[in-house]
Amino acid sequence: MKDRRKLGAGTRLVRAARSLPSGDGHPVVPALIQSVAFDYGSAAEQDAVFGNERPGYVYGRYGTPTVAALELALAELDAVEAVTCFVTGMAAIAAFVDACAVSSGGRVVAQEDSYGQTRALFERWTRERGVDIVFVDTTDHAAVERALRAKPTTLLYAEAIANPLLRVNDIAALAALAHGSGARLAVDATFATPILFRPATLGADVVIHSLTKYVNGHGDVMGGAVGGSSEVARAMRDRTILDGGYLPPHEAWLVIRGMRTLALRVARQCESALHVARHLAAHPKISRVRYPGLPDHPQHAVAKRQFGGRFGGVVSFALKEDSREAAFRFLDGLELAASATTIGDLFTEVLYPPISSHRRLPAAERKRLGITDGFLRMSVGIEEPDDIVADVDAALAHV
Template sequence: MGTASVWAGEKEYLAHGATQVPVVHSVAYGYDDMDEWYEVAVGNKKGHIYGRNTNPTVQAFEDKVKALEGAEAATSFSTGMAAISNTLATFLFPGDRIVSIKDTYGGTNKIFTEFLPRLNIDVMLCETGNHDFIEEEVEKGCRILYLETPTNPTVKITDIERMVKTAHRVGALVVVDNTFATPINQNPLALGVDLVIHSATKFLGGHADALGGVVCGNSNLVEKIYHYREINGATMDPMSAYLLLRGMKTLKLRVEKQCDNAMKVATFLQSQALVDDVFYPGLENHPGHTIAKQQMKGFGGMFSFSVKGGVETVKHLLPKLKYANRAANLGAVETTVGPSRTTSHVECTPEERAAMGIPEGLIRYSAGIEDVEDLIADLEQAFQAVVKEVKV
């Protein structure tokens, strides 16, 4: 996987002896031969005609993701939410039914609760981890079973293989958001999933400097999504594709370090008096630990924890951290922290967050690649200072 992160998908796009894929900023691609132009335009011959459709730099990014996920095809988007919304819009029609879980990313949840019902699409959101109930709902019939595992931000786990068997019995497509796990830790296609989605902005890019999304799977399904995207226009720009390609060369190294750091920091937090709970599938007391061990190679660089005193403790604690960006992002080389009320579920009301099991005092922690001793010492000094300021 480390070799594929460095080399996959690039050689075809190198030019003039360069060792790096170039950034091709051209909007259009010219042809002197009218017949050749036509063959490329209708897809009978490889090539490019217009930047909203395809681009050499973008295609190199897609090919790398395709290789890492073991997919037949991949297509990219301007953002992760564009990848999610375009995929759902491709396959859902008025009168269809979709089954998912309550613990999806806030933007995804808004699609389920606000936008799809407008289109007369029936949405059933199940308790994450209640596999029996999810199976019952899927067996009633649905067009898509949509999963996110681990979830954002409480890192709950769903048994992918079990859900795939149930969904395929009723002819449903299974779509999995694999952003938190990354291809390094989890390959849903190998477990029978039909389509895998990533917010490439996060771990794939890894440097918090490029937006992007990608979906991969079998060629027939991806071609349909590509067609929807090329007409609706949520195209990835070539500079973002270049930055994502560059970031992915170190994906395996980064993710392995982030997994190690997350495990050690999460373990440390369990001993802190101000911490109510720590949510990380690598911890043996996590409800999804056993399933995660079966379907993941590593437990990921993401976890969350809740603190006594709720929002007031959060307001005092986070500004005291020296080695953490307080920002609405994750998966970067720098540690990034933030409460769900301003990050993953800012679109939701406090009541909606509470219904999803997200307390206002929950902190999402994206472990970076720093020396873990520094991260732990940083948290320790912050907790010591907060104890003197907050009464809980």
């Protein structure tokens, strides 16, 4: 280009500071590359990148360096070939299940007590698109096998730790059942995180995370991830390009920042959750506690073997006064913990599933599963555990 000093002021301003000055020293924090588009010296080079003949970046929906850095890190964490990031966890679930099963007419066997919005999505597909999706108790392996063998099945979908009932799935057993019937196993490992275990090492074909939760852990980002083979990654990349659900770079940069302390946070949350669970189990105003770390949990042995002695940071429990009114009084009595609809943050949060995550599920079905009117879910934060317990006790005084 001709001497820039001879260009008009408006042109010089528009073209200024498009690259960083060179100099020695490597930043210890990765750069945030916000650019939507990427310039090339020749059209042939750009064509080669668009055609996947060479690596590179061309447009935000096709990939960006900051998001790619996060995807590489997540793939290493989960021991999978590749990861694709999405704008939310639900976007990740929808993209994978649709692309790899539903859109081709494949049948899905899904966990009955999964996250309420996941089940609502699957049920909507059955109504609107005639998709064959059946729901089973995935901890009942005989029931899973019957469902898989009833008809040719493309996908078995399960959660590592169910939201909010905290059933724990034996991933190796489910993988054997799925593969024995010619199906893939997809595992939503959000509640477990890569710190407790890596489902792919136990036979899962696909690992899904809501990055909004523990991986980011600071309550300020939404995101999702699908990890698996390079074949799965190609299908997911096609979805981000055409459906537009790709994670933006600023969100990716924040997730990278957040996940650096994932191991420290999860260790603290697991330790504190066990402390809270033991306290609740002995409390006269609590009728039942669901936490994989307690010996009376139905899958305690599976959790102990699968997760290496840690049991997650979420505790679910039912009030002895098993009513909506009692649950509301408890929530309104909290001062330290937030009455909030997420998990995995630094701070303790309590959710009432009947009005939030499982609101779309009919009351009779909620009750059948064990989500009664006095049932609550607590995501334990990294505050001092005795302070969390004191806050819970103060709220229970209102029940």
